[in-house]
Amino acid sequence: MADDWNRRYRGRIVDVDVERVTLPNGESADLEVVRHPGGAAVVALDDADRVCLLRQYRHAVGDWLWELPAGKLEPNEPPMATARRELQEEAGVTAATWTPLGEVVSSPGVFTEVIHLFAARGLSFGAADTEAHEVLEVHWVPVAEALEWARDGTIRDAKTLAGLCRLESHGR
Amino acid sequence: MADDWNRRYRGRIVDVDVERVTLPNGESADLEVVRHPGGAAVVALDDADRVCLLRQYRHAVGDWLWELPAGKLEPNEPPMATARRELQEEAGVTAATWTPLGEVVSSPGVFTEVIHLFAARGLSFGAADTEAHEVLEVHWVPVAEALEWARDGTIRDAKTLAGLCRLESHGR
Numbered sequence: 001m002a003d004d005w006n007r008r009y010r011g012r013i014v015d016v017d018v019e020r021v022t023l024p025n026g027e028s029a030d031l032e033v034v035r036h037p038g039g040a041a042v043v044a045l046d047d048a049d050r051v052c053l054l055r056q057y058r059h060a061v062g063d064w065l066w067e068l069p070a071g072k073l074e075p076n077e078p079p080m081a082t083a084r085r086e087l088q089e090e091a092g093v094t095a096a097t098w099t100p101l102g103e104v105v106s107s108p109g110v111f112t113e114v115i116h117l118f119a120a121r122g123l124s125f126g127a128a129d130t131e132a133h134e135v136l137e138v139h140w141v142p143v144a145e146a147l148e149w150a151r152d153g154t155i156r157d158a159k160t161l162a163g164l165c166r167l168e169s170h171g172r
Numbered sequence: 173m174a175d176d177w178n179r180r181y182r183g184r185i186v187d188v189d190v191e192r193v194t195l196p197n198g199e200s201a202d203l204e205v206v207r208h209p210g211g212a213a214v215v216a217l218d219d220a221d222r223v224c225l226l227r228q229y230r231h232a233v234g235d236w237l238w239e240l241p242a243g244k245l246e247p248n249e250p251p252m253a254t255a256r257r258e259l260q261e262e263a264g265v266t267a268a269t270w271t272p273l274g275e276v277v278s279s280p281g282v283f284t285e286v287i288h289l290f291a292a293r294g295l296s297f298g299a300a301d302t303e304a305h306e307v308l309e310v311h312w313v314p315v316a317e318a319l320e321w322a323r324d325g326t327i328r329d330a331k332t333l334a335g336l337c338r339l340e341s342h343g344r
Contacts, residue, residue, distance in 0.1 A: 008181055009188050011190075013204050013281075014206060016188060021231050023229060023307050024229050024307050025304075029305040031305075032183050032184055032185050032186065036279075036282070057195060059205065060280050061277055102324075102328070105237060105330060106278045106330050107330065108233050109185075109232065109244075110185050110186060111206075111232060111283060111285075112233060113283075114328075132197075132199045132201070133195065135195050135196050151340060152274075153338070157280060158276050158330035158331070159279075161276060161330075162330060165336070165337045
């Protein structure tokens with residue numbers, strides 16, 4: 001964790017530090033680090049082997065993306081609790097069975113974000129509870145088609161590519 | 173692109189803006205945007221169908237990661253030129269055949285980074301030219317083993333998962 005003296009920006013989602021570090025090769029460097037609390041994302045599969053994908057507008061890239069339900073960790077929130085909360089809020093779905101699919105590091109050159117991936121099965125469907133700034137549609141896509149979208153570039157979001165990639169080794 | 177009046181941090185690699193935007197649903201929101209120039213990453217395959225993976229220390233996540241050769245776009249640099257440059261600098265390798273593998277968006281909730289992915293074949297081997305702050309080892313891993321590492325969590329870096337995922341649909 002950075003000391004406050006090298007904090008250059010304190011924001012709502014991220015902070016930016018510039019840190020003087022000694023690297024494993026003995027070199028020292030001033031490195032820019034964008035600190036993010038991390039997140040969780042869910043590969044939710046229904047009984048027809050369809051996966052929940054959100055069609056979501058993302059201002060940072062100025063485009064609509066296909067993404068897994070996902071969100072930031074709240075302070076002290078275990079990643080699986082984040083995953084459960086986001087699946088319910090974004091898609092209105094609860095799940096009986098949760099399986100960890102490991103982690104993905106979004107952009108390790110500068111960004112601390114780690115996203116914890118989960119598969120969810122045994123789904124129950126209710127009402128979503130999205131926030132006003134979340135612009136998204138909920139879709140259910142056959143897993144084979146979603147994997148094809150990952151390969152052909154239709155899916156470009158990193159955590160979504162990672163979750164679908166990991167799914168293939170977990171009991172499919 | 174953001175106007176300067178809402179730029180909150182101007183850094184060496186990233187800038188941070190807070191932007192008042194009108195979303196497609198008509199809601200307005202103040203969104204934090206971490207601007208990054210984007211990058212390129214290379215899935216380089218030798219004649220024995222081994223892929224070049226770097227074992228690289230990443231201060232932002234405090235760990236060693238397995239990663240594709242990759243780097244930031246220089247101003248006005250076409251992504252394929254970045255890919256060629258980074259493969260040579262980091263691994264000492266040049267390639268005769270380049271195939272685009274699409275893009276990956278690292279973390280679209282807050283971060284503008286888009287990484288352009290390429291496959292490279294027909295390799296020639298020379299001397300690497302890494303910078304002092306790049307702490308890395310060059311490894312050549314059979315593609316089947318790298319794909320297993322993507323699935324079992326040994327590989328956690330997003331661009332590397334994306335590149336290996338895309339590779340499976342491009343002539344393997």
